[in-house]
Amino acid sequence: DAKTTQPPSMDCAEGRAANLPCNHSTISGNEYVYWYRQIHSQGPQYIIHGLKNNETNEMASLIITEDRKSSTLILPHATLRDTAVYYCIVSKGGGQFYFGTGTSLTVIP
Amino acid sequence: NAGVTQTPKFQVLKTGQSMTLQCAQDMNHEYMSWYRQDPGMGLRLIHYSVGAGITDQGEVPNGYNVSRSTTEDFPLRLLSAAPSQTSVYFCASRRNSLGYTFGSGTRLTVV
Numbered sequence: 055d056a057k058t059t060q061p062p063s064m065d066c067a068e069g070r071a072a073n074l075p076c077n078h079s080t081i082s083g084n085e086y087v088y089w090y091r092q093i094h095s096q097g098p099q100y101i102i103h104g105l106k107n108n109e110t111n112e113m114a115s116l117i118i119t120e121d122r123k124s125s126t127l128i129l130p131h132a133t134l135r136d137t138a139v140y141y142c143i144v145s146k147g148g149g150q151f152y153f154g155t156g157t158s159l160t161v162i163p
Numbered sequence: 164n165a166g167v168t169q170t171p172k173f174q175v176l177k178t179g180q181s182m183t184l185q186c187a188q189d190m191n192h193e194y195m196s197w198y199r200q201d202p203g204m205g206l207r208l209i210h211y212s213v214g215a216g217i218t219d220q221g222e223v224p225n226g227y228n229v230s231r232s233t234t235e236d237f238p239l240r241l242l243s244a245a246p247s248q249t250s251v252y253f254c255a256s257r258r259n260s261l262g263y264t265f266g267s268g269t270r271l272t273v274v
Contacts, residue, residue, distance in 0.1 A: 086260055088262050090262070095200075095251055095270075096267065096268070097167075097253050097255075097265035097266055097267050098206070098253070098255075098263075098265045099265070100263070100264070103260075103261075103262055105260075141205065147260035148193075148194060148213065148259060148260075150208055150211055150221065151196070151206075151208070151255075151263055152208060152222070153198070153205040153206040153207070153208075155204065155205045156205055
């Protein structure tokens with residue numbers, strides 16, 4: 055499974071968009087990009103995933119570059135409750151998830 | 164659906180004791196996994212299963228056994244607990260390209 059690279063930490067002002075980048079330059083054609091977040095010591099929470107096309111749901115948007123070597127998770131209007139560690143994971147449909155250290159996002163009032 | 168249920172939520176063991184962490188899912192997911200998370204670190208894969216009767220090792224399998232006799236259950240057994248196994252343990256399940264659903268975790272302390 056491909057490795058991912060994320061910045062260790064980011065800040066975002068409350069109400070502004072949070073843009074979290076992820077590099078996955080060795081991703082293969084059948085690997086999906088998944089985003090999860092973990093608040094305190096709770097179980098990781100699914101946010102969104104995609105293969106090639108950009109995706110949007112009620113929580114976030116996922117922008118995948120055309121060459122699929124990087125992606126960006128966008129939280130359109132960050133709130134204090136979005137403060138968490140965000141993990142970018144690439145995996146095949148039936149493959150395992152290998153977590154890195156993620157990005158610690160702090161939303162500032 | 165209850166999702167992924169882990170029991171117990173908290174456990175204290177003495178060094179050398181054995182115990183089983185329980186994990187059950189009611190979503191008919193084929194794939195199940197066990198992770199551990201140490202303070203300030205990401206999750207590390209211990210063991211996983213791609214279906215009933217099939218298990219395999221992850222990144223940090225030593226000191227742990229698993230079995231998958233049914234689709235629903237995936238217990239994790241600590242053979243002889245050590246202080247280094249003090250951690251938070253998460254169980255997760257998924258189907259095909261859908262993402263994993265995680266349980267709420269078991270917080271284990273080995274003294």
